[in-house]
Amino acid sequence: MNASVGQSRPQAGASLGSEHSHDAALCIHDVTVAYHKRPVLWDVDLDVPRGSLVGVLGPNGAGKSTLIKAVIDQVPRASGNVLIFGGPYSERRERIGYVPQRESVDWDFPVTALDVAAMGLYGRIGWFGRVKRRHREQALSAMERMGIADLANRQISQLSGGQQQRTFLARALVQDADLYLMDEPFAGVDAATERTIVEILRELRARGKTVLVVHHDLQTVREYFDRVILLNMRVVAHGRTVDVFNASNLQKTYGGTLTLLADAAEAMHRSGVRR
Amino acid sequence: MTLIADEFAGEAWRVILLQDYNTRLVTLSAMALGASCGLVGAFMMLRKRALLGDAAAHAALPGLCLAFFVGVAGGLVEKSTPLLLLGAFVSAALGALFVVVISGRTRLKEDTLLGVVLSVFFGVGVALLGVAQQLPGAQASGLESFIYGKVASMVLQDAVWIGGACGLVCLACTLLYKEFTLLCFDPAFARGQGLNVRWLDASLMALVVLVTCVGLQAVGLILIVALLVIPPAAARFWTDRLAPLLFISAALGAISAAMGAMISALLPKAPSGAVIVLCAAGFFCLSMLLGPARGLLARWRERRAFVRSVRQEHLLRAVFEWHEAAGGDAPHAAPLDALRSARRWSRGGLAAAIRQAVGSGFAVHLSGGRIGLTPEGLTKARELVRRHRLWEAYLIHHADIDPTHVDRPADELEHVLGPEMTARLSAALFGGEGTQPVPPSPHALPGPHVDGGPNRGGL
Numbered sequence A: 001m002n003a004s005v006g007q008s009r010p011q012a013g014a015s016l017g018s019e020h021s022h023d024a025a026l027c028i029h030d031v032t033v034a035y036h037k038r039p040v041l042w043d044v045d046l047d048v049p050r051g052s053l054v055g056v057l058g059p060n061g062a063g064k065s066t067l068i069k070a071v072i073d074q075v076p077r078a079s080g081n082v083l084i085f086g087g088p089y090s091e092r093r094e095r096i097g098y099v100p101q102r103e104s105v106d107w108d109f110p111v112t113a114l115d116v117a118a119m120g121l122y123g124r125i126g127w128f129g130r131v132k133r134r135h136r137e138q139a140l141s142a143m144e145r146m147g148i149a150d151l152a153n154r155q156i157s158q159l160s161g162g163q164q165q166r167t168f169l170a171r172a173l174v175q176d177a178d179l180y181l182m183d184e185p186f187a188g189v190d191a192a193t194e195r196t197i198v199e200i201l202r203e204l205r206a207r208g209k210t211v212l213v214v215h216h217d218l219q220t221v222r223e224y225f226d227r228v229i230l231l232n233m234r235v236v237a238h239g240r241t242v243d244v245f246n247a248s249n250l251q252k253t254y255g256g257t258l259t260l261l262a263d264a265a266e267a268m269h270r271s272g273v274r275r
Numbered sequence B: 001m002t003l004i005a006d007e008f009a010g011e012a013w014r015v016i017l018l019q020d021y022n023t024r025l026v027t028l029s030a031m032a033l034g035a036s037c038g039l040v041g042a043f044m045m046l047r048k049r050a051l052l053g054d055a056a057a058h059a060a061l062p063g064l065c066l067a068f069f070v071g072v073a074g075g076l077v078e079k080s081t082p083l084l085l086l087g088a089f090v091s092a093a094l095g096a097l098f099v100v101v102i103s104g105r106t107r108l109k110e111d112t113l114l115g116v117v118l119s120v121f122f123g124v125g126v127a128l129l130g131v132a133q134q135l136p137g138a139q140a141s142g143l144e145s146f147i148y149g150k151v152a153s154m155v156l157q158d159a160v161w162i163g164g165a166c167g168l169v170c171l172a173c174t175l176l177y178k179e180f181t182l183l184c185f186d187p188a189f190a191r192g193q194g195l196n197v198r199w200l201d202a203s204l205m206a207l208v209v210l211v212t213c214v215g216l217q218a219v220g221l222i223l224i225v226a227l228l229v230i231p232p233a234a235a236r237f238w239t240d241r242l243a244p245l246l247f248i249s250a251a252l253g254a255i256s257a258a259m260g261a262m263i264s265a266l267l268p269k270a271p272s273g274a275v276i277v278l279c280a281a282g283f284f285c286l287s288m289l290l291g292p293a294r295g296l297l298a299r300w301r302e303r304r305a306f307v308r309s310v311r312q313e314h315l316l317r318a319v320f321e322w323h324e325a326a327g328g329d330a331p332h333a334a335p336l337d338a339l340r341s342a343r344r345w346s347r348g349g350l351a352a353a354i355r356q357a358v359g360s361g362f363a364v365h366l367s368g369g370r371i372g373l374t375p376e377g378l379t380k381a382r383e384l385v386r387r388h389r390l391w392e393a394y395l396i397h398h399a400d401i402d403p404t405h406v407d408r409p410a411d412e413l414e415h416v417l418g419p420e421m422t423a424r425l426s427a428a429l430f431g432g433e434g435t436q437p438v439p440p441s442p443h444a445l446p447g448p449h450v451d452g453g454p455n456r457g458g459l
Helices: A002-014 A064-071 A089-095 A113-125 A133-145 A161-173 A191-206 A218-224 A247-254 A256-271 B002-016 B021-046 B052-073 B081-105 B110-134 B156-175 B177-185 B187-192 B197-219 B224-235 B242-266 B272-290 B296-326 B336-342 B349-359 B375-398 B407-416 B419-430
Strands: A026-035 A038-048 A053-057 A077-084 A096-099 A179-182 A210-214 A227-231 A235-240 B333-335 B363-366 B370-373
Touching (some): A026 A064, A038 A077, A038 A227, A038 A235, A053 A191, A053 A218, A089 A096, A096 A161, A113 A133, A113 B177, A133 A161, A161 A179, A161 A191, A191 A210, B002 B021, B002 B242, B021 B177, B021 B197, B021 B224, B021 B242, B021 B272, B052 B081, B052 B110, B081 B110, B081 B197, B197 B242, B197 B272, B224 B272, B272 B296, B296 B333, B296 B363, B296 B375, B296 B407, B336 B349, B336 B370, B370 B375, B375 B419
Parallel strands (some): A053 A210, A053 A227, A096 A179
Antiparallel strands (some): A026 A038, A026 A077, B333 B370, B363 B370
C-alpha cells in the first residue's frame, strides 16, 4: 500500500499538465496564497528553467516575498502545488539556498559573521552535531568569495548593511544549493556590494545553478537577469527578459489597473469568506 | 548588644562557609536553580520571549492547588512534592502553550496573550488557593511558600528535583546549542536547514516550565521571572558572543541565587524570592555600569575618546589652514589668538586640544605663542584637510549645497567616515584612486586677514 503511494508521486507531477516541463528547476502550479483570508497571490502558474537567473519584479505588496515563501513552505498555500526539481519542498530542502530579507533578523544578536555563515551548514552537520574546524573553513571560504573574510570575527551588529547582506549570501553559498531564492539582496547595499552580488549571481548561473532574485531597481533588470517574473498579486508576465520586460507589461505591473483585484481581496477579507 | 552582633557574625560565617547541612543543601540547590534559569533565560531572551517564563510561573498556581486537592482527597496530609510539581508543570505548560498556539492562530500579539494567560491562570489559582487554605493540611504543605518563595522550607527531595532539572537543562543546552542558536536568530532559515522549529520551540518552552516549577518553592511564582530575565540581560552588557553570554548568565544566576539563599537563611523573615531578586538586580546594575561590551562606562569612555580625537583633529586642521591662508613657509604654525578665533571652541577646549596634540607628538609650542605642527602632525593635518575638502566638494557638486554652507556638515562627516570612504569619495570626484593633493578650500578661510581673506574659490 505504502509503496504504491510512493510510486504515485511522479504521476502526480506528470498530471500537472503538458505546459509544465519536467526538467524545470521550479514548477509553480496554480498557487494561491492568502494571509488571514486576504489573498495576496492569485493563481500563480509558471516554470523556471534550470540554470536561469530570474528577477522577480513588482510594486510593494505585489506578493514577491510571498511567492518565495510559498515555494519553501513558509506560508501556507490556499491551493496549488510546487515542485522543485520534480519533487516537493520537503524532499528537496537541502538543494535550496534561501536568502531572507536582511531586516528579517535581529542584527544585534550575539554572534559573529563567521557564526552566521556557518549556519548554512547546520542542516548538513545534523542534530546534536558540533560546528568543527572544517565547517568553519568552509564558511570562511564562502565569506572570502563575498569579499568579507576579514570581517569573520566581527559581531554582526558592527557590520554595515552591505556587509550584513554579504554575510547572508555567504551563508547561502556554503550550502552549495542548486536553487537559490533571494529576497531583495540588493536592498540598501552599497555599490561595491551590489557588484559583488552580481558577480556571484553570474558565477552561480555559470555553474548551472538556478537563481530567483526579488528585485526593485528596474534600471538594472536588463543587465542582471535572463528572465523576469512580473508580479502584481498575479503573474502579469513571465519569460525571457528580452521578450517580456517592456513598457506595456511594466505599465500593467506597476500601473493602477489592479485596484479591482485589491478591492476584491479586501471584500473577501471583510466578508470572511473561508479559504 | 555586642553579644547579639557577635552571635549574628558567627551565624553569618557558619552560613557562608556552608557549615550547616541545611544551609549547604539550600545554597547549593539555589545555585543550581540560578544557573539553569540563567541558561534557559538567555535563550528565551534571544528568542524574544523573555516574559513567557513569567506567564508559565503564574499559570502554575491553579495546577499546584488542584494537585493539592488531589493529594488531600487521596489522603495525603503531608506535603507531596512530586504531586505538586506535576500539577504545577502541567498547568504552567498549558499556559505557555496557550500563548504560543493562540498567537499563531489569531492576530493577537504574544504580549497581549501573555497578559491574558498570566492574569486568568493566576486569578483561577488565587481562587483555588482560597479554598485550599480552608482545608486541613494546607499549612503543612506550605502552599504560600510557592507564591513568595521560602528556601528554608526546602528539603532533600526538593534539592534532588532541582539538581535533576539543572542537569537536564545543561544537557539539553549543550546538545542543542547549535539548534537553539539558529532557532533564536533566524527561525525561517532554521526550517530551511531541516530543523523542526515547532519541536525546538516546544523543547525550549518545556525547559523553561521545568526550571520555573522546580524553582517555585525557592523563589516563588511571582518572582521567578527575575532569575529568567535579569541574569541574561545583565550578561549582555559583558559580551557580544553567545557562548560567553550563556556562561556569564548562568554564573550570575547562580551567584545571585546563592547570595539570596544565604541572606534569607540569616534573616528568616525575609521572603527569599525578594532577596534573590535584589541580589540579581545588584548584579544587573553593576553590569549595566561596568560591562565592557555595552555598559554605560564603556560607552562613555568611547564617546570621550571620540570627542577628544575630534578636538585634536580640529586643532590640527586649524593650524594647517591658517598657515595655508597666510601663505607662509615651513614650519606650519599658527598664533594662539588666530586659532582661538578660528572656530568656536568649548570652554577650555582649545587648551585641552593643544595639550593633547602636544602629548601625542603632533604639535609643539613655538616661540611667540605659536603652535607648530611636527612632521607627523603635518601629515595627519594634510590628510584631515584633504578629507574635509573632499567632503565639501562632494556636497557642493553632488548634493547641490551652497559653498557657504558646506563647512559644518563636512566637519561632522570627516571624523566619522574613515579612509575607505575617503578613497571612494576621491574616486567619485576625480575618477581615480590614489593620493590627490590637498584641494583648495571652496570658501573663505579664517586667515591673517579676517575680512576678505584669500579666497581660493571652488574646485
